[in-house]
Amino acid sequence: MSLVKLYDTTLRDGTQGEDISFLVEDKVRIAHMLDESGIHYIEGGWPGSNPKDIAFFKDIKKEKLHQAKIAAFGSTRRAKVTPDKDQNIRTLVQSEADAVTIFGKTWDFHVHEALRISLEENLELIYDSLEYLKARMPETFYDAEHFFDGYKANPEYALKTLQAAQQAGVDCIILCDTNGGTMPYEFPKIIAEVKKVITTPLGIHTHNDGDCAVANSIMAVEQGIVQVQGTINGFGERCGNANLCSILPALKLKMEKECISDEQLRHLRELSRFVYELANLAPNKHQPYVGNSAFAHKGGVHVSAIQRHPETYEHIRPELVGNNTRVLVSDLSGRSNILAKASEFNLNLDSKDPVTLEILDNIKDMENRGYQFEGAEASFELLMRRALGTHRKFFSLSGFRVIDEKRHEEGQPISEATIMVKVGGKVEHTAAEGTGPVNALDNALRKALEKFYPRLKEVKLHDYKVRVLPAGQGTASSIRVLIESGDKESRWGTVGVSSNVIEASYQALVDSIEYKLHKEEDAAAKK
Structure with missing residues (x-):
């Protein structure tokens, strides 16, 4: 297996995404989690741009990481200023990071319009900055900003910028799809041309504006790229960066590339959730590999098939990335859904039991009236208990x-x-x-x-959603209330439906409390 180095930029590029912000303490905690997850480089921020990033580099020096290296980020020197006099360059050196990454202009359009200097002067900026840093930092990387757009506009000049970085002796040159608009089929030809003139190891940094960041990163690895940059959960500016939560399992399980261990991969969902939690964002349930719905099955035909062979509708075993198979219950359900859920809840049912058909008919009738059990599995378990006569009214x-x-x-x-x-x-x-x-x-x-019931003090209400059902009755329409509750060990969802929002809320609240009490009773019975 060939080694691919993983470079995480959640703490820098990820924080440029809308609604994303981390305290210094959050960044330190995330760095530890990334380190434990096998990430090779953690880009901590731009120490020359804001006090928070300066504080991070100061604080992270006090922490002991297992294997990850901390990288500082910045830009090439300013025009007409030597590297030793450029405050940005000096701050990078002062960060005492394990590695430094700076970006420079590859696209002639940017050189003329953004920097307003000559193309030759831009080559000098790249070379001078990297040569200065290479002599003073343990590892030096160069982000070739807008490389793919620059190459398509002026391939000869784009390659000259890479050659300037190579002449400065950098450890890796990262090809950046900064605008995120390059298509996967363009990568093989462009990278092949790069490799004709560049012998320095290459990396890839893609954005997701064309919804191809993960595909583009994987395509680049297929062409021999040895460093992949991205963020956890795809956080980043505009449409985000390449999502490492999708890239990691693709590299490890699909492409058989050496990157992280099997055990570290099994904590991928935990890592994803941890970063969502510190960002104070609700996880994307439809996120590949790590989302709640990534291995969720609703159609009766699907459920029946995965009961026999999970591979029929699952491209990998969810446990490999710390996820699990979920069976949903809805008006599309068949007997197999009901039996699978009963088994999950340790309830005794078989396909010939009349109660199974009763539960199925009841579900379809209730969903017709506006109930939804996909996000309310605790309410569904109570429904099955009532049908089986095992429900206790507390x-x-x-x-x-x-x-x-x-x-x-x-x-x-x-x-x-x-x-x-x-x-x-x-x-x-x-x-x-x-x-x-x-x-x-x-x-x-x-x-x-x-x-x-003193243990009810442990129950917290985490989420409360109200939906007006499309009955065309205006303010007299039915209301569906979904509640997510939890204790120290787990979370569960309950549902209530009524034309009165208070009554619908009461139904969901009661189900939440009864589920907790049943859970406690079942746990006590096992002791």
């Missing part, structure tokens, strides 16, 4: 009332919920305020039940 509702009151025009509304529940032979009547009527109802319900 409490019953005697009634609730929710009041929203706005006392003056500028003030915020005040929400208060009163609820009465019966647990065993005891009636609990309580009230609570909240930020909005649903939060007030949630607080009141928990307040009433926690004295009987």
